[in-house]
Amino acid sequence: MLTLENLKTFCAAHDIPAFRAKQIMQAVFQEGAESFSDISTLSAPLKKLLEEKAGAGAPELQISTVKPTAQEVSSDNSTVKILFELPDGATIEGVLMRFNDGRRTVCISSEVGCPLKCKFCASGTLRFKRSLTWEEMADQVMYFSRYLKRQKEELNHVVYMGIGEPFRNYTNLMKSLQTIMDPQYIGLGARKITVSTAGIADKIKQFADEPFQVNLALSLHAPTQELREKIMPIALRFKLPELMEAVDYYIKTTKRRISFEYVMLKGVNDSAECAHQLAKLIKGMLCHVNLIPYNATDIEEMKGSEKQTIREFQDILNEAGIPATTRVSLGQDIAAACGQLANKAQKPVTSAIPSYKNAPLLKKKLLKK
Numbered sequence: 234m235l236t237l238e239n240l241k242t243f244c245a246a247h248d249i250p251a252f253r254a255k256q257i258m259q260a261v262f263q264e265g266a267e268s269f270s271d272i273s274t275l276s277a278p279l280k281k282l283l284e285e286k287a288g289a290g291a292p293e294l295q296i297s298t299v300k301p302t303a304q305e306v307s308s309d310n311s312t313v314k315i316l317f318e319l320p321d322g323a324t325i326e327g328v329l330m331r332f333n334d335g336r337r338t339v340c341i342s343s344e345v346g347c348p349l350k351c352k353f354c355a356s357g358t359l360r361f362k363r364s365l366t367w368e369e370m371a372d373q374v375m376y377f378s379r380y381l382k383r384q385k386e387e388l389n390h391v392v393y394m395g396i397g398e399p400f401r402n403y404t405n406l407m408k409s410l411q412t413i414m415d416p417q418y419i420g421l422g423a424r425k426i427t428v429s430t431a432g433i434a435d436k437i438k439q440f441a442d443e444p445f446q447v448n449l450a451l452s453l454h455a456p457t458q459e460l461r462e463k464i465m466p467i468a469l470r471f472k473l474p475e476l477m478e479a480v481d482y483y484i485k486t487t488k489r490r491i492s493f494e495y496v497m498l499k500g501v502n503d504s505a506e507c508a509h510q511l512a513k514l515i516k517g518m519l520c521h522v523n524l525i526p527y528n529a530t531d532i533e534e535m536k537g538s539e540k541q542t543i544r545e546f547q548d549i550l551n552e553a554g555i556p557a558t559t560r561v562s563l564g565q566d567i568a569a570a571c572g573q574l575a576n577k578a579q580k581p582v583t584s585a586i587p588s589y590k591n592a593p594l595l596k597k598k599l600l601k602k
């Protein structure tokens with residue numbers, strides 16, 4: 234990965250003025266340059282030298298560890314899903330969502346496949362291969378940041394809610410968070426970042442003790458141990474009382490609100506009784522409930538709740554004094570919404586991402602240079 238220190242060392246070793254190191258960092262991470270050749274302030278011989286050394290594999294000159302190989306754009310242009318190839322050939326997906334209120338949110342993956350196998354989640358059907366490195370997580374964010382910068386837009390939120398369970402990969406998760414918060418890269422504020430867990434109770438406590446203000450979301454999805462076990466196998470390992478005790482610790486330690494994610498599954502967890510049970514479970518907690526309309530996947534036995542059912546569920550929570558809202562779901566038509574990421578809808582290509590100037594928001598096309 235590029236760092237100022239590495240670039241300074243490179244410059245010194247090749248008799249290049251030190252100020253070039255800063256110039257390169259600025260161009261790549263603040264202005265959106267995709268390659269050294271894109272940096273107009275560098276001389277042609279210097280661009281050539283940097284490209285040659287990077288092409289020969291110099292680790293300190295690699296702009297990214299994730300290579301975009303295909304993209305799809307939703308019909309309303311709000312959502313861009315990218316299939317990334319990793320250095321070992323494995324693939325993951327990341328999604329950029331543009332909301333009308335100005336939010337530019339990126340959802341990134343933390344693992345290749347997910348071993349937790351939640352019953353409603355398309356990502357859980359992917360074979361688990363490995364956890365991502367911290368560079369692979371941070372580079373997804375950097376990629377989208379550059380993508381937006383080329384369109385004169387700024388990335389302002391990051392959620393770790395793509396493929397995988399981030400808390401299974403805790404050390405790399407922490408390093409990726411530190412990287413995207415580092416001003417030499419994106420300098421994103423901690424409060425603009427949310428890490429989502431399916432319920433690894435001991436890591437929730439560890440996360441509470443971290444010295445930063447990154448938000449936490451817990452994918453609860455069921456109000457009882459019995460139902461949770463049915464749809465989330467991780468519930469067998471971390472039972473509801475232990476989980477809620479960890480949540481309590483998190484809230485008391487950080488004094489921050491936790492978000493409970495609750496996907497609305499028709500006839501599974503969307504009854505009025507479930508709503509009352511949920512209200513009872515979390516009553517008095519500093520929290521917010523995000524009701525998530527279920528997005529179509531190939532999982533036959535799971536269907537989304539009706540709109541009216543979601544409204545009634547939300548009303549029960551609100552009447553019990555629980556702040557609850559229903560999530561606006563973007564990117565359903567390109568299988569980029571919650572629970573839909575499955576590395577499926579795209580064909581691998583070898584060409585790189587074009588700049589926005591050349592090819593703004595291609596519609597459901599593979600990328601071409």
Ligand code: SF4
Nearest residue numbers: 347350351354357397
């Ligand atoms: S919901 Fe999250 S934890 Fe569960 S299978 Fe999908 S990606 Fe994994």
